[in-house]
Amino acid sequence: MSEAVMEPGGTAGVVNDFARDKQVFGVPWGKAMMWIFLLSDTFIFSCFLVSYMMVRISTTDPWPNPSEVFGLTAFGYDVPLLLIAIMTFVLITSSGTMALAVNMGYRKNRKATFWLMVATAALGATFVSMQAFEWTKLIMEGVRPWQNPFGAAQFGSSFFMITGFHGMHVTAGVIYLLIVANRVRNGFYERCGSNYEIVEIAGLYWHFVDLVWVFIFAFFYLW
Amino acid sequence: MASAEGQQHPLKIYYVMWIALFVLSGFSYATDFMDDGALRTFFILTFMLLKAAGIVFIFMHMGWERLALKLAILGPPVAILVLIWLMSYEGFYVEDTRIENYGPSTFVPEAVPHH
Numbered sequence A: 001m002s003e004a005v006m007e008p009g010g011t012a013g014v015v016n017d018f019a020r021d022k023q024v025f026g027v028p029w030g031k032a033m034m035w036i037f038l039l040s041d042t043f044i045f046s047c048f049l050v051s052y053m054m055v056r057i058s059t060t061d062p063w064p065n066p067s068e069v070f071g072l073t074a075f076g077y078d079v080p081l082l083l084i085a086i087m088t089f090v091l092i093t094s095s096g097t098m099a100l101a102v103n104m105g106y107r108k109n110r111k112a113t114f115w116l117m118v119a120t121a122a123l124g125a126t127f128v129s130m131q132a133f134e135w136t137k138l139i140m141e142g143v144r145p146w147q148n149p150f151g152a153a154q155f156g157s158s159f160f161m162i163t164g165f166h167g168m169h170v171t172a173g174v175i176y177l178l179i180v181a182n183r184v185r186n187g188f189y190e191r192c193g194s195n196y197e198i199v200e201i202a203g204l205y206w207h208f209v210d211l212v213w214v215f216i217f218a219f220f221y222l223w
Numbered sequence B: 001m002a003s004a005e006g007q008q009h010p011l012k013i014y015y016v017m018w019i020a021l022f023v024l025s026g027f028s029y030a031t032d033f034m035d036d037g038a039l040r041t042f043f044i045l046t047f048m049l050l051k052a053a054g055i056v057f058i059f060m061h062m063g064w065e066r067l068a069l070k071l072a073i074l075g076p077p078v079a080i081l082v083l084i085w086l087m088s089y090e091g092f093y094v095e096d097t098r099i100e101n102y103g104p105s106t107f108v109p110e111a112v113p114h115h
Helices: A010-019 A029-058 A082-106 A110-140 A153-185 A197-222 B011-033 B038-059 B067-074 B076-102
Strands: A072-074 A077-079
Touching: A010 B067, A029 A153, A029 A197, A029 B067, A029 B076, A072 A082, A082 A110, A082 A197, A082 B011, A082 B038, A110 A153, A110 A197, A153 A197, A197 B011, A197 B038, B011 B038, B067 B076
Parallel strands: none
Antiparallel strands: A072 A077
């Protein structure tokens, strides 16, 4: 990174980074690979969301109103999308604790990093639990990947595929965070002389999961 | 504390972004109480893009990376816009042919139960 200070920025920097006989990206290789993985994951989720758009446009059956289907009654009122809103806030909270964990990692504050990562994982687990509750509720009401009593069958297919794939990412993220958090706690990264960039790489994955939820929330639940 | 390597930024940036995400999510949720229409769609997309930009540029530190990495990662997803355009075009065509050949839907949805 010390030589990067001497290098040009802007578009001249792009030409320089790609054309010169050197490593293209001035970041740790793990971070570059995580970004490239996330790019491929972006395309996977985009394909899901685009296919959802396609089946929603092309079906002649009425599309159910998500704010009713996912509504809950609280204190005697019908609140639309209540559980989904809570899930959104849980995920945002976990994103904040993760960002702080990355920062504390670079400050070499192992204890704070560990506990912030554990908090992030706990919030992620809470999110998945609420999603399991949502799935159970819809399945008991007769929604299946191939049928849906409230409207177009494609609603069920899209719902289970998109939220299922996202939930799987959250679950994988919780496991990933706990493994890294444990290694932060027992001093593994201290011993191998790492600069705690591994926490930032795990953080990239976690923020991506939150990012995907932003799009799912807008397109599937609100639109 | 300050290190030449890695992404080191004042904590304040994260707190501001965190609060902004809460507020924007609140706005997103509030669109659900609006009447359907172009204005609601506009708000849904605006809050979605603002939240996404905040997460990518601040929380994922993309704003502080070199332009080469920004272009390599954020450039390719633009191609998805072409896919969206093609598939919506195709979708409306499929809907038209379905109505033409099978007639309008006769499906009667059940009322959504109160929970």
